[in-house]
Amino acid sequence: RHQAETVAKVSGVMGSSRYVTEYFMEEVLAGQTADIRRYLLRSSIPDRFCAPLCDALCESGMEPGPSEIDGQGFISWLQENNVFQIPLDQDECWFRYHHLFQDLLRNQLERLHSVGEIKEFHAKASDWFADDGLIDEAIHHAIEAGNVVGAVQIIEKNRYAALNKDQWITVERWLARIPDEVKHEQPGLLLAQG
Numbered sequence: 001r002h003q004a005e006t007v008a009k010v011s012g013v014m015g016s017s018r019y020v021t022e023y024f025m026e027e028v029l030a031g032q033t034a035d036i037r038r039y040l041l042r043s044s045i046p047d048r049f050c051a052p053l054c055d056a057l058c059e060s061g062m063e064p065g066p067s068e069i070d071g072q073g074f075i076s077w078l079q080e081n082n083v084f085q086i087p088l089d090q091d092e093c094w095f096r097y098h099h100l101f102q103d104l105l106r107n108q109l110e111r112l113h114s115v116g117e118i119k120e121f122h123a124k125a126s127d128w129f130a131d132d133g134l135i136d137e138a139i140h141h142a143i144e145a146g147n148v149v150g151a152v153q154i155i156e157k158n159r160y161a162a163l164n165k166d167q168w169i170t171v172e173r174w175l176a177r178i179p180d181e182v183k184h185e186q187p188g189l190l191l192a193q194g
Contacts, residue, residue: 029041029108033068033069035058035068035069035074036069036074036077038058039054039058039069039071039074040083040105041105041108041109041112041113042054042057042058042109042121043057043058043074043097043105044097044102044105044106044109045057045106045109045118045121045122045125045141046125046129046137046141047096047137048088048094048095048096049094049095049096050071050075050093050094050095051070051071051072051074051075051093052071052128052132053071053125053128053129054071054074054075055070055071056124056125056127056128057121057124057125057128058071075092075095078095079092083101084097084098084100084101085097085098086098119144119145119146120145122141122142122144122145123141123142123145123147123150125137125141126138126139126140126141126142126144126145126147126150126151126154129141130142130154135154135155135158135162135170135174136170136173136174138151138154139151139154139155139174139177140177142154143177148178148179148182151177151178152178152182152186155171155174155175155178156186158174159171159174162174
């Protein structure tokens with residue numbers, strides 16, 4: 001509840017003991033509902049999040065029963081409880097977590113979910129970012145999901161628009177994320193690179 005005090009404590013914990021850190025996270029997470037825990041863990045996957053992205057990451061047929069919270073309710077809960085979130089815009093639509101808190105959440109996510117499940121979460125994030133026109137993040141999460149072909153498709157779909165706007169550096173950045181052996185098999189990417 002007291003963000004400055006807690007950040008200082010977490011900073012000390014991070015340097016002192018992995019077990020204390022794990023205990024802290026288990027205590028923080030244990031006191032929350034299953035829905036809040038799910039939203040906390042999955043919203044730590046992207047570097048920034050908003051209510052609709054949280055909904056996309058948390059929708060799943062795997063959880064029993066209806067969800068008691070949605071993305072906007074989760075954002076409101078974060079704000080009311082001062083849970084290490086930092087607004088990124090004046091409208092308070094986009095947020096990010098304090099880096100230490102995000103690292104702790106990601107560590108918990110890795111403990112509680114398989115690599116395959118985490119890749120599915122990245123795939124959901126990639127789809128959401130691509131649909132919203134946030135191509136850099138869509139490519140990043142496609143690659144994190146192990147879907148290089150999907151990342152290539154995102155680039156091929158968006159390269160002409162970027163090149164027509166003289167966003168050469170942006171296209172170069174996208175292409176730099178794709179392994180050379182994959183680029184050499186994709187004529188469209190080679191043309192964009194040229």
